[in-house]
Amino acid sequence: MIVLFILAIVLRSELFFYLLYLIAGLHIAARWWVGRSASRLRIRRVAPEAAFPGDPVPVLVEVQNTGLLPLPWLALRETLPPALHSPPMVYEVMSPGAAERCEMRYTLFSRRRGYYQIGPLTAQTGDVLGIGERTVSEVPPAALTIYPNVLPLEDLGLPASLPFGTLPATHRLFTDPARPMGVRPYQPVDGVRRIDWKATARLGEPQVRRYQPAIAVETMIALAFSRAEYGGGFAYDTMERAVVAAASIAAHLIERRQSVGLCTTGFDAASHAPVGILPPGSGRAHLIQVLGLLGRLEVAKEGDLAVTLSRATVGLGWGSTVVMITGQRARDMLPHALALRQRGLNVALVIAEALTDDLALAHRHGVAAYDLGRDARPIQAVSTP
DSSP: OHHHHHHHHHHTOHHHHHHHHHHHHHHHHHHHHHHHHHHTEEEEEEOOSEEOTTOEEEEEEEEEEOSSSOOSOEEEEEEOOTTTSSSSEEEEEEOOOTTOEEEEEEEEEOOSOEEEEEOOEEEEEOOTTSOSOEEEEEEOOEEEEEOOOOOOHHHHTOOTTSOOSOEEOSSOSOEEEEEEEEEEEOOTTSOGGGBOHHHHHHHSSOEEEEEEEEEOOOEEEEEOOBGGGOOSTTHHHHHHHHHHHHHHHHHHHHHTTOOEEEEEEEEETTTTEEEEEEEEEOSHHHHHHHHHHHHHEEOBSSOOHHHHHHHHTTTOOTTOEEEEEESSOHHHHHHHHHHHHHTTOEEEEEEETOOHHHHHHHHHTTOEEEEEOTTSOEEEOOOOO
């Protein structure tokens, strides 16, 4: 345009002046058109917040032109984690018409546990002359958590005899209305609320409901997840197997309507802070909370599972279970396990890459110990003469 202006002045040609005015007018009109259309543009991303490994993750980007003018062109560029998509970006050009809705769809593949950021999404447009290109919108990143794998408990090699969940008691501490055991004759100490009127009418004498005596106990899964707590040259793989073991045990117990808590020495990738303690709970929503925390878990440089356990087990009742999952040797963890047992807690020790001496030492002290092998299946300690 500057060259055309110089030529028009030098040659004093009306044609060049006419062309100059025409191009300048078109440029101003195009900039106004693009600015007007871009201001009426609405872009949003629709994506799930979490997924299991191996599940496809569909992502939808909706573009809505709410104005009365079409947009000459719109280029969308979404930055993606390399672990979820190759290449690590998607790019698409579209031309939203007046009051038109357009879509961009793509699929992520959840290959590995972790906490990922989808985006940011950048939208660029310009006029038909390619002069006034501009960024009109930027959608902030969205978080996506990939849960750890969950294996059946029998695949982990953990026996059903481990003291998980609610245990029968020889002395009635309290009764659980969800565990009926029939009826018995009425006694003066029984309350009226316990009378089973149907059984009373059938037998001709007052009968009260009987419930199985029980001790309501909880399970606290304690996961070591700092680099200092795992040795060897394959610490990353070992720690990922430990996460799988923790997720599988929690899922198994919660599916049996047991109460499960979680404490770990790792970091939460979402908050960039230590995870701390997740109090025991039950139900599907609590399981999703546990899996989400394990999915976001990142390795800490330093950590002491014993210190974390000292805080996490304060509220546990007698007979509750502590499952310690760690890469440390048995000689380092046994003093803490025995201290918990003296408080009336049941302890199960799962050691990643355990040595034969680790299992034998734990067995001699009466602590259930398991070796978390390379296929994430713990092998129970064998009694030694």
